Amino acid sequence: MSASGGPAVLAEALTKKFGDFTAVDHLDLRIERGQVIGFLGPNGAGKSTTIRMLCGLLLPTSGRASVAGFDVGREPEAVREHIGYMSQKFSLYGDLTVRENLRFFGGIYRVRREDFAERMRFAISMAGLEGRQNALVHTLAGGWKQRLALGCAILHRPPVLFLDEPTSGVEPEARRQFWDLIHDLAAEHVTILVSTHYMDEAEYCNQVALIDRGTLIAMGTPSELRGHRLSGQLYELRCSPLGGALKALRGVTGVVEAAIFGDRLHVVLAENAPAGADIRRLLSEHGIQADLPRRIMPSLEDVFVQLVSRGAEHRVTA
Amino acid sequence: MNLRRLLAMALKEALQIWRDPRSLAVALLMPLMQMAILGYGVSLDIKHVPLCVYDQENSQTSRAVVDRFISSGWFSVSHVITRYSGIRRAMDRGACIATIVIPVNFSRTLSATGSAPIQAIFDATDVNTTNIALGYAQGVVAQANADIVAQWDAAHGVQSSADSGVQLDPTVWFNETLDSRYFIIPGVVAVILALVGAQLTSLTISREWERGTMEQLISTPISALEVMLGKLIPYFLIGLVDATFCLSVAIFWFDVPFRGEIATLFVTTALFNLVVLGIGYLISVRIRSQLGASQIALLVTMLPTTLLSGYTFPIDQMPAPIRALTYIVYPRYYVTILRGIFLKGSGLSDLWGPMIGLSLYAAGIIWLAARAFQKRL
Numbered sequence: 172m173s174a175s176g177g178p179a180v181l182a183e184a185l186t187k188k189f190g191d192f193t194a195v196d197h198l199d200l201r202i203e204r205g206q207v208i209g210f211l212g213p214n215g216a217g218k219s220t221t222i223r224m225l226c227g228l229l230l231p232t233s234g235r236a237s238v239a240g241f242d243v244g245r246e247p248e249a250v251r252e253h254i255g256y257m258s259q260k261f262s263l264y265g266d267l268t269v270r271e272n273l274r275f276f277g278g279i280y281r282v283r284r285e286d287f288a289e290r291m292r293f294a295i296s297m298a299g300l301e302g303r304q305n306a307l308v309h310t311l312a313g314g315w316k317q318r319l320a321l322g323c324a325i326l327h328r329p330p331v332l333f334l335d336e337p338t339s340g341v342e343p344e345a346r347r348q349f350w351d352l353i354h355d356l357a358a359e360h361v362t363i364l365v366s367t368h369y370m371d372e373a374e375y376c377n378q379v380a381l382i383d384r385g386t387l388i389a390m391g392t393p394s395e396l397r398g399h400r401l402s403g404q405l406y407e408l409r410c411s412p413l414g415g416a417l418k419a420l421r422g423v424t425g426v427v428e429a430a431i432f433g434d435r436l437h438v439v440l441a442e443n444a445p446a447g448a449d450i451r452r453l454l455s456e457h458g459i460q461a462d463l464p465r466r467i468m469p470s471l472e473d474v475f476v477q478l479v480s481r482g483a484e485h486r487v488t489a
Numbered sequence: 490m491n492l493r494r495l496l497a498m499a500l501k502e503a504l505q506i507w508r509d510p511r512s513l514a515v516a517l518l519m520p521l522m523q524m525a526i527l528g529y530g531v532s533l534d535i536k537h538v539p540l541c542v543y544d545q546e547n548s549q550t551s552r553a554v555v556d557r558f559i560s561s562g563w564f565s566v567s568h569v570i571t572r573y574s575g576i577r578r579a580m581d582r583g584a585c586i587a588t589i590v591i592p593v594n595f596s597r598t599l600s601a602t603g604s605a606p607i608q609a610i611f612d613a614t615d616v617n618t619t620n621i622a623l624g625y626a627q628g629v630v631a632q633a634n635a636d637i638v639a640q641w642d643a644a645h646g647v648q649s650s651a652d653s654g655v656q657l658d659p660t661v662w663f664n665e666t667l668d669s670r671y672f673i674i675p676g677v678v679a680v681i682l683a684l685v686g687a688q689l690t691s692l693t694i695s696r697e698w699e700r701g702t703m704e705q706l707i708s709t710p711i712s713a714l715e716v717m718l719g720k721l722i723p724y725f726l727i728g729l730v731d732a733t734f735c736l737s738v739a740i741f742w743f744d745v746p747f748r749g750e751i752a753t754l755f756v757t758t759a760l761f762n763l764v765v766l767g768i769g770y771l772i773s774v775r776i777r778s779q780l781g782a783s784q785i786a787l788l789v790t791m792l793p794t795t796l797l798s799g800y801t802f803p804i805d806q807m808p809a810p811i812r813a814l815t816y817i818v819y820p821r822y823y824v825t826i827l828r829g830i831f832l833k834g835s836g837l838s839d840l841w842g843p844m845i846g847l848s849l850y851a852a853g854i855i856w857l858a859a860r861a862f863q864k865r866l
């Protein structure tokens with residue numbers, strides 16, 4: 172029974188093994204209703220596997236999870252009635268038209284007939300496909316396809332929505348439009364779990380969950396993560412060549428973390444780190460041209476880079 | 490089970506078939522081509538079948554019989570021999586397909602008793618040609634009989650019994666259990682329906698996996714049973730259309746006599762359809778690539794329908810273990826049923842044996858198919 176209180180998604184020690192390989196490892200997750208939660212993590216982190224277990228598409232190896240109050244392992248059909256899902260790979264029927272796809276999913280979800288025309292109109296206008304209702308879906312460009320897939324996933328007004336990298340491979344303008352749609356839905360108290368590779372998109376989320384190698388390594392609001400997670404101050408360093416600088420800096424006392432960000436380095440320095448001028452001198456001894464380090468505000472990406480590499484060290488030493 | 494979902498599924502599947510040239514070709518063109526290839530393979534009109542004549546009597550009456558063979562246009566005499574061993578030699582060389590042997594006392598027996606046998610020997614290496622030649626020979630002899638019997642009756646002032654006149658006594662060499670083409674064409678229909686039905690449904694689930702649409706589909710609340718039945722509805726209808734087409738061609742084009750009832754034909758064909766669609770679907774669930782699935786489907790329909798259904802190789806001539814095997818092969822039942830309906834005019838009550846076989850088969854396959862599909866990745 173769908174309890175009206177309770178979290179939208181609850182996972183306890185959720186684990187998935189493929190043979191010897193553990194794709195998701197004792198993941199705990201609690202998502203309150205009406206939240207937009209971002210799933211971030213590198214390739215192969217286990218984002219899709221987690222989402223698939225939450226949708227009842229994969230059976231967990233151990234642990235349990237409930238979605239909209241229904242147990243994923245024991246009541247998968249009830250879960251499916253209450254969710255919308257967009258898989259990572261586009262998966263509407265390319266050989267059917269926009270309207271035929273909507274009609275199919277409307278039928279499958281048993282959308283009440285008196286509501287259907289209005290829902291279909293809404294989905295078509297949301298996807299920006301007015302006038303193209305009879306176009307075959309494989310002829311549509313990426314952004315339209317993704318918005319149509321979202322339209323199909325919400326025809327039955329599910330309280331929980333799982334979107335697996337809905338904006339990958341979509342142009343920036345279309346990505347922004349897509350996020351507007353997500354926020355419109357959130358305003359109607361839909362709980363939305365979105366996985367993404369794009370760090371900037373994390374800023375649009377109420378909560379961000381960072382997943383790496385199957386474990387949840389951090390979760391919080393974007394500003395919480397930015398504020399508390401770095402163990403030191405973040406500096407930006409213009410220098411050349413970058414690779415040499417990275418090698419020279421790593422292992423220096425007080426340098427917590429150094430990483431390449433575009434055409435410069437981001438360096439996290441602890442209290443006991445050398446002063447800016449000393450760093451510059453140290454680099455020039457290695458034949459590296461460098462400006463003085465400049466203190467900057469950390470972005471989420473900085474936080475994630477540090478958390479992920481810290482996790483990696485843990486694993487190496489453990 | 491929900492009708493709305495079932496229909497949504499059926500409509501979607503029908504649209505996909507309609508837009509997929511490959512499926513359309515299999516559904517509509519394949520039966521046409523197969524019917525032409527297999528059907529004509531067994532019933533092509535053959536003229537001037539090379540005939541070997543061994544006329545032991547060489548009387549006016551016996552020569553008249555030989556002339557009838559020649560003037561029919563179906564036979565031309567390639568050899569006239571004078572010794573029995575000559576038949577074997579001529580046939581081994583392939584110089585003739587049929588031999589007629591007219592015994593020494595032919596005309597005497599005929600005039601004394603009103604009935605006399607002639608022997609006809611056929612080389613049945615090529616079953617199809619032999620079938621036709623045998624049919625021709627029977628036609629020629631029947632025609633001769635009508636005339637002879639009429640004359641004899643007039644001369645003796647009596648009404649003859651049915652076995653008067655020239656008795657054609659056919660002996661078939663090299664393939665003693667020759668089936669007539671009427672026997673083979675119903676088998677052809679079964680082969681085609683099995684082939685087409687299983688080919689089409691073997692793609693239906695594997696296509697969803699291959700195109701990635703399955704992941705979306707199984708995230709919805711549709712049940713496995715609704716997926717199966719919804720998907721099979723359009724193929725079932727296509728199967729009935731194909732069956733109507735093939736059976737009409739058999740009746741109206743190849744002139745296979747139809748002595749039974751359409752309703753019986755319809756019911757049994759629908760049942761057979763269920764079996765082949767279920768088999769294709771089962772394969773489709775198990776094998777996630779379209780190519781793999783369609784090849785397996787070809788294998789499991791082609792082999793049993795052509796080899797073990799009794800369509801070309803008569804079941805009662807098979808070694809016992811293989812004959813036992815034919816019972817677990819579904820086309821056997823349908824071929825038997827079709828022959829019964831076509832040639833003997835059997836109704837459902839006469840066909841309860843194979844009907845039970847086919848029904849059990851249909852139930853078993855559908856049960857397996859319904860359980861096979863799991864809504865998991």
Ligand SMILES: Nc1ncnc2c1ncn2[C@@H]1O[C@H](COP(=O)(O)OP(=O)(O)OP(=O)(O)O)[C@@H](O)[C@H]1O
Pocket residue numbers: 189192194212213214215216217218219220221259
């Ligand atoms: N069916 C499977 N069998 C074996 N290994 C699998 C299977 N599915 C996923 N994996 C492995 O599990 C790991 C996690 O995969 P998953 O797809 O969940 O990652 P992800 O975070 O979604 O990555 P991406 O950002 O590339 O989509 C990967 O190493 C992947 O190779």
Ligand SMILES: [Mg+2]
Pocket residue numbers: 218219220259335336
């Ligand atoms: Mg993924």
